[in-house]
Amino acid sequence: MNLLALVSILLVISSVHAFQYTELAQYVDSHQEEYVEALRDWVAIESDSSNILRRPDLHRMMEVVAQKLRLMGGTVQLVDIGVQELVSGQTLELPKVVTAEFGNDTNKHTVCVYGHVDVQPAKLEDGWATDPYNLTEVNGNLYGRGASDNKAPVLAWIHSVEAYQALNMELPVNVKFVIEGMEETGSNGLDAMILAQRDTFFSDVDYIIISDCGWRSRRPALTYGTRGNCYFFAEVEGPKQDLHSGVYGGVVIEPMTDLIGILDTLISPSGKILIPGIREAVAPLSDDEWRMYQDIEFDIDNYKDKIGVNQLMYNNKVDLLAHMWRYPTVSIHGIQGAFSDSGTKTVIPAKVTAKFSIRQVPNMDPAIVKKQVTDYLNSVFAKRKTPNKLKVTMVIGAKPWLADTKHPLYEAGKAAVKKVFNMDPDLIREGGTIPIARTFQDVTGKSIIMLPIGGFDDGLHSQNEKMSRYNYIEGTKLFIAYLNEVSKIEKVTV
Amino acid sequence: MNLLALVSILLVISSVHAFQYTELAQYVDSHQEEYVEALRDWVAIESDSSNILRRPDLHRMMEVVAQKLRLMGGTVQLVDIGVQELVSGQTLELPKVVTAEFGNDTNKHTVCVYGHVDVQPAKLEDGWATDPYNLTEVNGNLYGRGASDNKAPVLAWIHSVEAYQALNMELPVNVKFVIEGMEETGSNGLDAMILAQRDTFFSDVDYIIISDCGWRSRRPALTYGTRGNCYFFAEVEGPKQDLHSGVYGGVVIEPMTDLIGILDTLISPSGKILIPGIREAVAPLSDDEWRMYQDIEFDIDNYKDKIGVNQLMYNNKVDLLAHMWRYPTVSIHGIQGAFSDSGTKTVIPAKVTAKFSIRQVPNMDPAIVKKQVTDYLNSVFAKRKTPNKLKVTMVIGAKPWLADTKHPLYEAGKAAVKKVFNMDPDLIREGGTIPIARTFQDVTGKSIIMLPIGGFDDGLHSQNEKMSRYNYIEGTKLFIAYLNEVSKIEKVTV
The missing domain is CATH 3.30.70.360 (Alpha-Beta Plaits)
Incomplete structure (x- = not known):
């Protein structure tokens, strides 16, 4: 074999296995209009899980998610999680949980992405500037109920897998999805489903990734704790x-x-x-915590401006962060x-x-x-x-949830943020609740990371919720890079 | 002239001038289905004055009232009372006030009947057993929003005039009507209208009658005070x-x-x-008042049962009545x-x-x-x-309002109750507010009586408001008898 032949073979191998971030990122950039349209379609479905009159929309939402994943060649299930008991004594069918699998190479890590596609209530007359169920772009922001919480992040994960597929690049890890439709009212039925599938669907999952949260500032963040x-x-x-x-x-x-x-x-x-x-x-608040809070980027005046108040419950950064988190x-x-x-x-x-x-x-x-x-x-x-x-x-x-920021999953997160944004992430906690983090930890025993792409000012649960086009598109790239970083974690055989 | 001829003439005179209560009462009894249908038509109009989206219904309601009075041959006006300023700064046309006149014989007293045809808000999902805007009869009760407050009483007054007309009997007094559509939200615009017409429409009015209230028990009542x-x-x-x-x-x-x-x-x-x-x-509560309250028929246990509580703020009749009134x-x-x-x-x-x-x-x-x-x-x-x-x-x-129970208007009321129900009325006050009573008194200086026909358990402003068929029909007879009693009051030339 001459040198030229050897180089050719090595190039072929590298084209299959090497991580070609630039091509993937370009693919994402050139498909962003499609991604925005997909988000528009999802936001148009009023999947309000707290309103029983909207239950048919919620069922339809789950079917739309399943169909998208099926068309991508995933192994998809719509898992029946039973019924909800109403105060009246009647029962109502819960929205099915969508599970999907892409790849089952035992030599690779398996990550499981959790997300939800139900939303909080929203009515135009609550004070929305635009129809909450008609995604509307203004100055680079995509306004609509559920845009940031949690439809765009779920789509960004789906699009990151799709990008690898479209460029014929092998996924660096096996990717599973668990997408539910009752998060906003307490994830009714999901705990039981996770418990029931602990030794089947979840048995080969190494890591669980949740992107149901947001950054603290314009700097990307990794989230290591939530309040219950x-x-x-x-x-x-x-x-x-x-x-x-x-x-x-x-x-x-x-x-x-x-x-x-x-x-x-x-x-x-x-x-x-x-x-x-x-x-x-x-x-009690530890000295370490106190120091960590001191280091976080947090502009109090900007924060007050954003929410439109001239006084908060506390007037220093540490007290404020501590009372948020x-x-x-x-x-x-x-x-x-x-x-x-x-x-x-x-x-x-x-x-x-x-x-x-x-x-x-x-x-x-x-x-x-x-x-x-x-x-x-x-x-x-x-x-x-x-x-x-x-x-x-x-x-x-x-319950609340707390992770170790030194865990390899968090190191992978820091590396992916560095790759896409060329900066270090803030390490933050979330004042809101992602109850399922705690359940995943308790039931499966797997490690969990929260990897947000939502902006700090997305207005979750409030009027004029939005996802910026920037966060949506760069977030998709972050997920692409993160899958690659996770593949580098040393595989430990237990 | 022989005796027979004389008797004939006397009979003719008596048929024109004498009060033939029996015929009138029979007429009312035989027309009660029509009266119920009229109430059904009125209740079907959602004339909710607090809901600006219902303003077109309210305008239609006023037109329906005017048309009814026109068809009876009254001199009818739809008085423009201007606009309502909304919190938003916008303005909204107020429902016109309907005025009507039947008769202008200066030898007779002139009474002015005040009523309103707007209603409080009501939705089926508030806990109504039946559609609040579809009058439904159950066990002799006519359920519907506005049935008792104040549509049936207004209709009963109209029907009492109509009965005299139908039997070709002369009205014993001139009758005027003032029917408004903003009572439930504070009679916006009415004060100014009364002031503007003080020396025209109201100049020849002797007495004002209001039937926008209810009895205290199964015994008919005359009301001599209201809270503001x-x-x-x-x-x-x-x-x-x-x-x-x-x-x-x-x-x-x-x-x-x-x-x-x-x-x-x-x-x-x-x-x-x-x-x-x-x-x-x-x-302060006077000794006289205390004694009066002592004499009023009021079954505390029945009252508690009716509203479904086992304890009230006070546990004796005088304290309860005093705190209601x-x-x-x-x-x-x-x-x-x-x-x-x-x-x-x-x-x-x-x-x-x-x-x-x-x-x-x-x-x-x-x-x-x-x-x-x-x-x-x-x-x-x-x-x-x-x-x-x-x-x-x-x-x-x-403001609150208070009348003298010894006034001839009240004596006439006692006589009419005696005629129709063969008993003495309770003399009561009203915990609710009929602000217009106070305005009529202050602006016109005329005497006022409140002559209720609503039942004590009509559920005004609440779910399942009703008017009993008994109160509606016997109430119409009471109004017929009352017009005759008023005609007996000695006419004083000032």
Whole structure:
């Protein structure tokens, strides 16, 4: 064999096995209009998992995801996860979970990408500038409900696999998908599905990747912790029906007054949680943590501008980051059953239900929090000596999650960020909850990384949610690079 | 002239002038299906004055009333009362006020019947057993929004005039009508219209009759007082848009927490109003009043059963009646802008507006109450040291009203009740507000009576509002008899 022949053979081998980031990145750039169209199609499906009237849309959304993955040649399943029990006692079919597999080379690592395609409620009249279900691009931002949370990241993962396929490049790792449709209401049915498939679908998974979060600033980030969430309903019931406040006001003991009274005992004006036992359970802030928070890029003035307030609960970076990420808090979301429209109505609502939630951090335990909150509210309610009835229910109980930032999965993340963005990522925690991270960890025992591509100002759960075109497209490249970095992790045979 | 001829002449005279109650009552009985159908047609029009999207229905409602009165030969006007200013700064045409006149014999008294044909909001999903805009008869009750408040009473007045006409009997008094379409939101525009027509339409009116209220028990009643109402919006505004409670919870000072905090300072668990100055302004309960309340038929157990509670704010008749009728109270109706649907949403609402109202009694003054409430809420809000902004607005400020039960108008009422029901009426006050009573009194200087035909359990402003067929039909007879009793009042030339 002459030298030329040898070089030719080596080139062929390299074309199959070597990671050709430039070609892949170019492919992504030249297909970005297609990617935006795909996101438009997905956003147009009102897959609101909290609205039972939208359940048909949610079912359709799962079918669309499955079909996309099937067309790419994946081994796809629509996994039946049973039914949801409604308060009325009726049941409603849960959206199926989509699983898919690309590659099963035992010499390669296997990653499992988790994402969700259900969304929070959104209505134009909530104050959206554009129709929340019609993806609208303004100044490089793609506005629409679910754009950032979590439809664009799921699509970016799908497109990253598709890019390898389109260029006939072998995937550096086997890629699995688990895409669900109940995340926004507590991932009903998913825990059981993971447990049931622990020794089948999940048995050869090495790493789990979640991209259901966002950066802290314009600098890319790796997320190593999330808060959990305990979501409560506090229902106060009095008369058997709503009453005229003129006719009955003064003699009826009003459920609304009782509810306001107990809600006011949850948290102080300065943000101190008043429920006994909650603050005592929180892990103390270590010196290491304090130093780490000091190093994070966080422009307080810019942050205040963005949300439109001139004062926050704290006025220094460490306190703010710590209260976003590693301290609990109480938010009162609203009251169901009272008069909530515009205009005036002189009604005494007969049954009112407050919705509030408490963010969970290490070392809180949702089961204990449930008891602490229930006991406390019952005791303050009892002091009112009202004949109305209080019922406290915890409808979501999601634990917090914390990872080791020195793990090879995080080193791979740092390298991929360096490759695509030519900078080091922020190491951050997430104030929100991705309950499934904790479940994956507890049930499968696998390592998990959260690799966000959402922007810091995407407005998740709020009006005018968006994903920037930049984050969507560069994020797709980040996923492509990350798959390659993971393939370099030394494979350990247990 | 022989005797026979004389008798014939006398009979003819008597057939024109004598009050033939039996014939009139029989006419009413035999036409009751028509009356129910008329009510069905009126209830089917969703004339909700608080919902600006329903304004076209409200305009149509006023036209239907006018057309009915025109067909009866009345002199009818649709009086333009201008526009309503919306919070947005836009304006919206107010529903015209219908005025009508039947007869202008200066030898007779002239009564003016006031009523309204707008309704409170109602949705099937609020808990109605039947479609609120489809009048449904169950066990002799006619269920529908506005059935009792105030469409059936207005129709009963129209039908009472129509009965005289149908039997070719002369009306014993001249009858005028003033029918408006904004009562449920504070009679916007009506005060100015009454003032403008004080010396024209109202100049020859002797007495004003209002039937926008109900009995206290199964015994018919005459109403001699109403509470007024000051309706407030307390808006707390923070971030420029709703935020995700996971991402921002703990660092943002939440408007909802601030709002709950100030609402909780309005009234104590035992019903004590905590706003300084309010209780001090209330006229003391006199011994006479105390004795009067003692005599009123009021079955506390039945009352509790009806509304489905096992304990009221007080446990004796006098305290209960006094707190329904002649003491102020605070009711919190609801919160706009927060999450109020079923399900869960992890949102920090950016702007929340509480709706609450304070019932007014002698000697409170709405202008002073406005200042007391605004100052108080601003002061408790300031103590929270929150950066959020509070805006307190009084959107309705209606004064209470009180009449003399010894006035000839009330004596006529007692006689009419005796005629139709063969019993004496309860003399009662109304906890609700009929602001226009006070306006009529202040502007026209005329005497006013409230002559209710609604049942004590009609569920005004609440789910399953109804008018019983019995009250509707016997009420029509009461109005017929009342017109005759009024004609007997000695006519005083001033």
